[in-house]
Amino acid sequence: MHHGASAAYNFLMFEGESETDRAFREEVRDWLENNLPAGMRNLAVKLTPEEIAPWYGQVLERGWHAPHWPKSAGGMGATLTQQIILAEEFARAGAPETHATHALNLVGPVLIEFGTEEQKAKFLPPILASEVIWCQGYSEPNAGSDLASLKTTAILGFDEFVVNGQKIWTTMGTQADWMFALVCTDPGAAKKQGGLSVILIDLTSPGVTRRPIKVLSGDDELAEEFFDDVRVPVENLVGELHDGWRVANSILGTERFSHGHPRHCYSVLEAVKRVAKKTGAMDDPAFRDRLAAHEINVTAFAAFFRHALELTEAEISPGWAASILKLYCTEEIQRLDDLLVEAAGGYGLDKEIVVTDEGGVDIMGRFLGDRRNTIGGGSREIQRNIISKRVLGLPT
Numbered sequence: 001m002h003h004g005a006s007a008a009y010n011f012l013m014f015e016g017e018s019e020t021d022r023a024f025r026e027e028v029r030d031w032l033e034n035n036l037p038a039g040m041r042n043l044a045v046k047l048t049p050e051e052i053a054p055w056y057g058q059v060l061e062r063g064w065h066a067p068h069w070p071k072s073a074g075g076m077g078a079t080l081t082q083q084i085i086l087a088e089e090f091a092r093a094g095a096p097e098t099h100a101t102h103a104l105n106l107v108g109p110v111l112i113e114f115g116t117e118e119q120k121a122k123f124l125p126p127i128l129a130s131e132v133i134w135c136q137g138y139s140e141p142n143a144g145s146d147l148a149s150l151k152t153t154a155i156l157g158f159d160e161f162v163v164n165g166q167k168i169w170t171t172m173g174t175q176a177d178w179m180f181a182l183v184c185t186d187p188g189a190a191k192k193q194g195g196l197s198v199i200l201i202d203l204t205s206p207g208v209t210r211r212p213i214k215v216l217s218g219d220d221e222l223a224e225e226f227f228d229d230v231r232v233p234v235e236n237l238v239g240e241l242h243d244g245w246r247v248a249n250s251i252l253g254t255e256r257f258s259h260g261h262p263r264h265c266y267s268v269l270e271a272v273k274r275v276a277k278k279t280g281a282m283d284d285p286a287f288r289d290r291l292a293a294h295e296i297n298v299t300a301f302a303a304f305f306r307h308a309l310e311l312t313e314a315e316i317s318p319g320w321a322a323s324i325l326k327l328y329c330t331e332e333i334q335r336l337d338d339l340l341v342e343a344a345g346g347y348g349l350d351k352e353i354v355v356t357d358e359g360g361v362d363i364m365g366r367f368l369g370d371r372r373n374t375i376g377g378g379s380r381e382i383q384r385n386i387i388s389k390r391v392l393g394l395p396t
């Protein structure tokens, strides 16, 4: 690795990338160079949805906001390689993450697959326009890893469900307008999974109470919600009644792919390099050696990610690949955070943002915030259980 290579950092160009793909990569890179405002690059703080809206408006106008959605639903209908290129180039340019991640990556694809025409017409355009914020209401105080044990009920009357219960650990729970919720519609079902359904809940409905949860890194991105006789029209049911386990699980694979995306590792790796240059850690050959080892691991991981996605696209993939990606990526990020603290030296304990030549880095915020990644979207132990059972065939 070259000592000063960070500014000219290039994502690995895979051999499989065709001339057209390379031209597309150049096009995306140039466009970002010319359009992403300098004040939005490599930000150490999260922007509010209002602050970020003009930027994603531009991305939408360019046609790149929902690369993985089909054209018929207003997306780009991009090939897999194009999707990877976009994610990599946006990460490389230090572009801020959109607040619409849940909506774009989880809710949208599920509505496209399972939604009625009315649901698609009503919900998809505002998602594309980043006009609404969605959250995912699966977990409950006594149902996380064992999700099927959830207790929030939605009892169907003549033309509406009446919802009672509680959800917890909801990302963007206080800011969200709508919740994509997994609820129990048949408490008497012989098999727990058989009594669940997915419904869309307007969080401004009477009977909804929300409370923010303060987390280790100091932000209140998570929340808990209480439902007290909340009325939800029957047309907000997604898929068939009592078939929610299948609908909900179709999201979990996608969610793990998105948690396991190598761009998250690249982003910490870049922060490590920026900070190491500032503090002088980069002059230490032993540190550079450790950094190089991580860079090799992340590069190999990115190649595996691409391979896993290709298998999934070709529908020859075992779904467990998503668990391997999620597990490796979230654990590697924590190892990279350790390296970041080491690179920071005296700044390592600083709660302030460390300013480098190429943007600020919130070292403690990252270090503490990334602890949660090995829990959200299914804990590391659950991922290991899936791998041991479905990949290694070990007895359970």
Ligand SMILES: Cc1cc2nc3c(=O)[nH]c(=O)nc-3n(C[C@H](O)[C@H](O)[C@H](O)COP(=O)(O)OP(=O)(O)OC[C@H]3O[C@@H](n4cnc5c(N)ncnc54)[C@H](O)[C@@H]3O)c2cc1C
Residues within 6 Å of the ligand: 135, 136, 137, 138, 139, 140, 141, 142, 143, 144, 145, 146, 168, 169, 170, 171, 172, 222, 372, 373, 375, 376, 377, 378, 379, 380, 381, 382, 385
């Ligand atoms: C940052 C973050 C964001 C989140 N966002 C959302 C969200 O938007 N929507 C949502 O619905 N939920 C969300 N969650 C909740 C998340 O899905 C759950 O925290 C997770 O599934 C674990 O469930 P739990 O917290 O109830 O822990 P538990 O299931 O009670 O687990 C406690 C511990 O026991 C271990 N354990 C449990 N069962 C087993 C087993 N069978 N074998 C071995 N070990 C086991 C777990 O690994 C864990 O270490 C989020 C969580 C975090 C941290």
